[in-house]
Structure formats: C-alpha cells, structure tokens
Amino acid sequence: MLPAASSFIGRVVTVQIDRPLGSRHPEHGFIYPLNYGYVPGVLAADGEELDAYVLGVFEPTATFTGRCTAVIHRLNDRDDKLILVPDGREYTNDQIRALVEFQERFFVSEIRREP
Numbered sequence: 001m002l003p004a005a006s007s008f009i010g011r012v013v014t015v016q017i018d019r020p021l022g023s024r025h026p027e028h029g030f031i032y033p034l035n036y037g038y039v040p041g042v043l044a045a046d047g048e049e050l051d052a053y054v055l056g057v058f059e060p061t062a063t064f065t066g067r068c069t070a071v072i073h074r075l076n077d078r079d080d081k082l083i084l085v086p087d088g089r090e091y092t093n094d095q096i097r098a099l100v101e102f103q104e105r106f107f108v109s110e111i112r113r114e115p
Contacts, residue, residue, distance in 0.1 A: 005080035008068040020060035045078040052082035075108045
C-alpha cells in the first residue's frame with residue numbers, strides 16, 4: 001500500500017531536486033520559479049515518485065531537507081505534491097497557491113494541512 005501524501009505533513013523530508021529553480025520543463029517549456037523534486041523511493045498514487053515543491057530556498061539546489069507543512073491534493077489528477085519549507089518557516093495557503101500557480105493552475109486542487 002502506498003503512503004498517503006498527507007502522512008508526510010509535519011515530518012522532515014529529504015528530496016532530490018530534478019527541476020531546480022530557473023530550469024525549464026522538458027515537455028511544456030515553462031520555467032520553474034522554485035526548486036521542485038521528489039522523495040526517492042516513495043511512490044505516489046500515479047505510480048511515480050512522490051513530488052515536492054520547495055518554498056523558501058532562493059537558489060538552485062540538488063537536494064533539500066525540510067519540513068512538510070502542507071500537501072497540494074489534486075482533485076482531478078492522481079499526483080499530489082508535498083510542500084516543503086526550511087524548518088521554522090511558514091507560508092499561508094494563499095502564499096502557497098501564488099508560489100505554485102505556475103503549474104497548479106492546470107489542476108483543481110486543495111491544500112491539506114492535517115495528516
């Protein structure tokens with residue numbers, strides 16, 4: 001059984017960044033305004049590794065360890081996303097929406113804060 005993305009809320013998680021800040025999406029061509037990666041070895045409901053947005057880091061990085069403060073739960077897709085931030089940093093739901101809008105605007109989603 002796959003772990004629910006929401007089970008990561010509150011936990012410290014390490015991700016591998018495969019789309020660093022400033023990189024271009026290989027198929028759709030948009031630029032990533034933040035670091036974006038995945039949790040190695042953890043599969044999501046879509047069969048791929050569990051993805052994560054990294055907020056609060058303002059330079060490209062290869063890996064990141066931070067706290068999962070929320071999950072973007074897509075209602076019309078099986079690809080939830082973790083929201084990771086440096087320990088001690090917080091973002092409101094409105095701030096999260098604004099920062100991930102570059103990609104999430106194509107989906108119907110909700111922000112979950114409870115495991």
